[in-house]
Amino acid sequence: MSIGGSDLDRAITQLRACRPIPENQVRELCHKARELLIEEGNVVGVDAPVTICGDIHGQFHDLMELFRVGGDVPDTNYLFMGDFVDRGFYSLESFLLLLCLKVRYPDRITLIRGNHESRQITTVYGFYDECLRKYGSANVWRHCCEVFDYLALGALVTGAATTLEPSEGPIAENINIDNLPDSDAEIEIETLNANGEIMYRYARNSDSQSTSAASQANSNPASSSPIAPTPSRTGAAGTGATSSANGSNKNDTGAILCVHGGLSPLIDSIDKIRLLDRKQEVPHEGAMCDLLWSDPDEIEGWGLSPRGAGFLFGADIVKCFNHKNDLSLIARAHQLVMEGFKEMFDSTIVTVWSAPNYCYRCGNVAAILELGEDGSNAGFVRRSNGERGGGGGGWVLGSNVGPEGNPTAENRRLSSVLGDSMQRARDGPGRRYRVFEAAPQDSRGMPAKKPAADYFL
Amino acid sequence: MATQEIPNLKSLLASRRGGPSRGRGRGRSGPGASHEDKEAMRDNAIRNTDQDAAGSRVSCVELGYLHDPYARLFASQPSTRRLPLLNRGTYVRTSAIDHLVDKFLTTYPDSPKQIVSLGAGTDTRFFRLQDGYPESRIVYHEVDFAVNTVAKLASIRKHPQLHTKLGAIEPPRTPNEASYYSPTYNVHALDLRSLASSSDGVPIPELPNLDPSIPTLLLSEMCLTYLQPSTVSSILHIFLTRYIAVPTPAALVLYEPVLPNDAFGRTMISNLSTRNISLPTLNAYPELSDQRARLKGYGFVDGYKVADTALIWREWVPKAEKDRVAGLEMLDELEELELLLRHYCVAWAWRDGGAEGVFSKAWADVQE
Numbered sequence: 001m002s003i004g005g006s007d008l009d010r011a012i013t014q015l016r017a018c019r020p021i022p023e024n025q026v027r028e029l030c031h032k033a034r035e036l037l038i039e040e041g042n043v044v045g046v047d048a049p050v051t052i053c054g055d056i057h058g059q060f061h062d063l064m065e066l067f068r069v070g071g072d073v074p075d076t077n078y079l080f081m082g083d084f085v086d087r088g089f090y091s092l093e094s095f096l097l098l099l100c101l102k103v104r105y106p107d108r109i110t111l112i113r114g115n116h117e118s119r120q121i122t123t124v125y126g127f128y129d130e131c132l133r134k135y136g137s138a139n140v141w142r143h144c145c146e147v148f149d150y151l152a153l154g155a156l157v158t159g160a161a162t163t164l165e166p167s168e169g170p171i172a173e174n175i176n177i178d179n180l181p182d183s184d185a186e187i188e189i190e191t192l193n194a195n196g197e198i199m200y201r202y203a204r205n206s207d208s209q210s211t212s213a214a215s216q217a218n219s220n221p222a223s224s225s226p227i228a229p230t231p232s233r234t235g236a237a238g239t240g241a242t243s244s245a246n247g248s249n250k251n252d253t254g255a256i257l258c259v260h261g262g263l264s265p266l267i268d269s270i271d272k273i274r275l276l277d278r279k280q281e282v283p284h285e286g287a288m289c290d291l292l293w294s295d296p297d298e299i300e301g302w303g304l305s306p307r308g309a310g311f312l313f314g315a316d317i318v319k320c321f322n323h324k325n326d327l328s329l330i331a332r333a334h335q336l337v338m339e340g341f342k343e344m345f346d347s348t349i350v351t352v353w354s355a356p357n358y359c360y361r362c363g364n365v366a367a368i369l370e371l372g373e374d375g376s377n378a379g380f381v382r383r384s385n386g387e388r389g390g391g392g393g394g395w396v397l398g399s400n401v402g403p404e405g406n407p408t409a410e411n412r413r414l415s416s417v418l419g420d421s422m423q424r425a426r427d428g429p430g431r432r433y434r435v436f437e438a439a440p441q442d443s444r445g446m447p448a449k450k451p452a453a454d455y456f457l
Numbered sequence: 458m459a460t461q462e463i464p465n466l467k468s469l470l471a472s473r474r475g476g477p478s479r480g481r482g483r484g485r486s487g488p489g490a491s492h493e494d495k496e497a498m499r500d501n502a503i504r505n506t507d508q509d510a511a512g513s514r515v516s517c518v519e520l521g522y523l524h525d526p527y528a529r530l531f532a533s534q535p536s537t538r539r540l541p542l543l544n545r546g547t548y549v550r551t552s553a554i555d556h557l558v559d560k561f562l563t564t565y566p567d568s569p570k571q572i573v574s575l576g577a578g579t580d581t582r583f584f585r586l587q588d589g590y591p592e593s594r595i596v597y598h599e600v601d602f603a604v605n606t607v608a609k610l611a612s613i614r615k616h617p618q619l620h621t622k623l624g625a626i627e628p629p630r631t632p633n634e635a636s637y638y639s640p641t642y643n644v645h646a647l648d649l650r651s652l653a654s655s656s657d658g659v660p661i662p663e664l665p666n667l668d669p670s671i672p673t674l675l676l677s678e679m680c681l682t683y684l685q686p687s688t689v690s691s692i693l694h695i696f697l698t699r700y701i702a703v704p705t706p707a708a709l710v711l712y713e714p715v716l717p718n719d720a721f722g723r724t725m726i727s728n729l730s731t732r733n734i735s736l737p738t739l740n741a742y743p744e745l746s747d748q749r750a751r752l753k754g755y756g757f758v759d760g761y762k763v764a765d766t767a768l769i770w771r772e773w774v775p776k777a778e779k780d781r782v783a784g785l786e787m788l789d790e791l792e793e794l795e796l797l798l799r800h801y802c803v804a805w806a807w808r809d810g811g812a813e814g815v816f817s818k819a820w821a822d823v824q825e
Binding site: 124307454455457 | 506507509510513540541543546547550679712714719720721722723724725728729734783784786787788789790791792793796801
C-alpha cells in the first residue's frame with residue numbers, strides 16, 4: 001500500500017481524533033517522511049510568516065489547542081522545535097500527526113529535532129513504552145526513531161518583519177487601553193491570550209523607564225491586575241533602552257535561528273552546523289548533542305550543564321554568535337517556562353514552551369511565537385473561512401474558552417517575562433506571542449489508569 | 458481507643474488484596490455515596506499512598522540511589538521504574554531524614570534514644586538503622602492504621618531478612634496480628650486521629666514500651682499532612698505532654714508539601730483531589746515561615762527549622778555524593794525537578810532545655 005493523497009488525508013483525520021493508525025501505515029508514513037527529510041539541510045530555510053512552537057511532549061489535546069489558537073495547517077505555517085514525544089500520554093498520536101502534516105504539506109510545516117527524539121531518551125521517558133503498549137511490539141518505535149535521525153537540527157527564518165501590525169483583537173479584561181502604545185506606534189511585541197485578546201503590547205523604542213515600570217508592576221504578586229502594563233512610546237528615541245542602533249524604522253531584521261536547545265562551543269557559525277553529519281542517534285557529546293541539549297544561563301561564557309549533556313551559555317556568547325551570523329534572535333525551546341515564553345539577554349534569545357500544564361502537573365501556560373512576513377501583518381495569515389469558523393475571511397482568533405469559560409484565567413498567570421531592556425545590535429523581528437492554557441480536562445480523554453507516582457506521598 | 462474510627466478493616470484489607478480498589482472506590486464516589494462511604498474512601502486513599510511510597514523507594518533502590526535491601530520486601534506491587542525526577546526527589550527526601558536521624562543517633566551515642574515513626578507504613582528505617590548503628594540503643598516505634606500494620610507484620614514474618622533483625626525476640630507469629638512489641642521494635646496499630654479526641658484526664662491508649670524518659674524523635678513523613686491542623690495539634694500535644702512529657706527531650710521531623718498557592722501548588726491540590734487525597738496542612742501552612750511558626754507553636758521552643766528539598770539537595774548533599782547521584786540517570790527535567798523540590802520541605806524542631814541537650818547539639822549545624 002502507499003500512503004499518499006487520500007490515504008494520507010484519512011490518516012490525518014484518524015490521528016486528529018487521537019486514534020493511532022495501523023502499523024503498516026506508520027511504516028509507510030515514516031518511509032515517506034525520511035525521503036522528504038533527507039533532502040533538508042541540517043539548517044532548514046524557512047520564510048516568514050511562520051509560527052514557532054516549543055516542546056509538545058505527547059500532550060495531544062494541547063497540540064489541538066495550539067492549532068486552535070494559532071490557526072490550522074496549512075493556513076498557518078508552523079515550525080516545531082522538537083520534543084514531540086515523551087512524558088505525555090499521546091506521544092505517538094502527536095508525533096504521527098505532525099509527521100503526516102509534514103508529508104502532506106511539506107512547505108507549510110517544519111519539524112526539527114529535540115533531545116527527546118532519541119532512542120535512549122525515549123526508552124526512559126515514555127515513548128518506547130507507549131509504542132509497546134499501543135502496538136504490542138517495538139516496531140513502530142523503531143520506525144519513528146529512524147525518522148528522528150533525519151530531522152533537521154535547526155531552522156533559519158528569514159524575511160520576518162521588524163514591526164507588528166497591531167492585531168485587531170479586543171483588549172483583554174483588566175488591561176487599561178490608555179497604556180497601549182499609540183495606534184501609529186511601531187509594535188515590537190504583542191502578547192495575546194487564547195481568545196486573541198491583547199494582553200500586552202510593546203512599542204519599539206519605548207523608553208527604559210516604562211519598561212522597568214512594567215517589570216515592577218509585574219513583580220507584585222498582589223496586584224489585582226498583574227498583566228504587563230503596556231509601555232507607551234513616551235521616551236525619546238535613543239535613550240538607554242532603545243534599539244535604534246541599527247536604524248529602527250527599516251525592515252531589516254536579521255535572520256532568526258531556531259534550534260531546540262541552544263549553542264555549542266564547537267559551533268561559531270551557522271555554516272558549521274550545516275557541515276555536521278546529523279543522520280544518527282543523538283550523540284552524548286559534541287556539537288550535535290549541544291544544539292539539542294544546551295541552555296542559556298546568567299553566566300559569562302560557557303558553563304557545565306547540570307543536565308549531564310550540552311552546556312550553559314551566557315549573554316556574551318549569544319550576542320557574539322548573533323552578531324557574527326547576522327541574526328536578530330535565537331528561538332529555542334527545551335526549558336519549561338511557567339509563562340510560556342521567556343526572552344533573555346536583551347531579547348537576543350527567547351525560550352518558547354508549548355506544553356501547557358506540563359506533565360499534567362506543572363500548572364504552566366504555553367506559548368507560540370508568530371513572526372510576520374516583512375511588509376505584511378505579522379503572523380496573521382488571512383485565512384479563508386475554515387472549518388472552525390472565523391467568518392468571511394476575517395482574522396481567525398483562537399479561543400479555548402467556552403461560553404461559561406473565564407477568559408481572564410490566563411491573564412492572571414501572565415507575568416513579566418520580557419527582558420529588562422530591549423536593546424540589542426540588530427532590530428529583532430516583531431514578535432506576537434499567543435499564550436494558552438491546557439485543553440479543558442473533559443476533552444483530554446485522560447487514560448483511565450493514571451500514572452502511579454505523580455507526587456511524593 | 459475508638460475502634461469505630463477504623464471502618465471496616467477487614468473489608469478494606471480484602472479489597473486491597475483483591476487488587477486495586479480504584480474501580481470500587483469510583484463506584485462508591487457517585488452522587489449517592491453516603492458520608493461514611495466518602496470518609497472510608499478518603500481513608501483508603503490515604504492508606505494506599507503508602508504503597509506509592511514503597512514503589513518509589515524500590516525504584517530508587519534498584520537504580521542505585523539508595524541502599525536499602527529491605528525496600529523490596531515490603532512493596533506489594535511489582536516494581537515500576539519511576540521517572541528520574543521522582544527518583545531524585547525520593548532520594549532527597551530519604552537522605553535528608555536519614556541525615557537528621559544520623560545526627561541524633563550519633564550525638565551522645567551511648568545514651569538510649571527513642572524514635573516514633575507516625576504513619577510509618579512500609580518504611581524500612583528501623584531495619585536500616587539496625588545495620589547502620591549496631592551499637593546504638595534505639596527503641597523504635599511505628600504507628601499506623603491497623604490495615605497497614607497487619608500487612609507490615611505479615612511481610613516481616615515472611616522474610617527472614619526482616620524478622621532476624623528483631624534479635625532474640627520471637628518474631629510475630631499470629632496471622633492478622635496488628636501490633637508487635639519488643640524492647641527494640643514496636644508496631645502499634647492505632648488511628649492517630651483517635652488521640653485527638655482524647656481530652657485531658659481521659660486515659661490515652663497505651664503504647665507499650667514507649668519510654669517517657671528517653672530523648673524521643675517523632676517522625677512524620679507525609680503522614681500528619683493528611684490530617685486537619687487542629688487534629689495534628691492535638692495529637693502532638695498528647696505525645697509531647699503525656700507520652701513524652703517535659704522535661705524529656707523531644708523533637709519532630711516533618712516531611713510535607715508547601716506552597717499551595719502558585720500554579721504548581723494549585724495543580725498538585727487539584728490532581729490529588731481526583732485521587733481523593735487532600736492535604737489540609739498544606740493550606741494551613743503554605744510558606745516555610747508558616748511551618749516554622751507552627752513548630753514553635755507545638756512547644757518546640759529550642760529550635761524550629763525548615764528547608765525545602767531544593768535547598769536540601771543543593772546544600773546538604775556533599776559534592777561527591779551529588780555527582781554520584783547525578784550520574785545514575787540522565788535527568789532532563791531540571792526545571793520541573795526544581796519546581797517539584799521547592800514544593801516539599803523537611804522541618805525539624807526540638808525542645809531539650811539548653812545547649813547541651815541532645816537535639817540542640819545534634820542539629821546545631823544543620824542548615825536551613
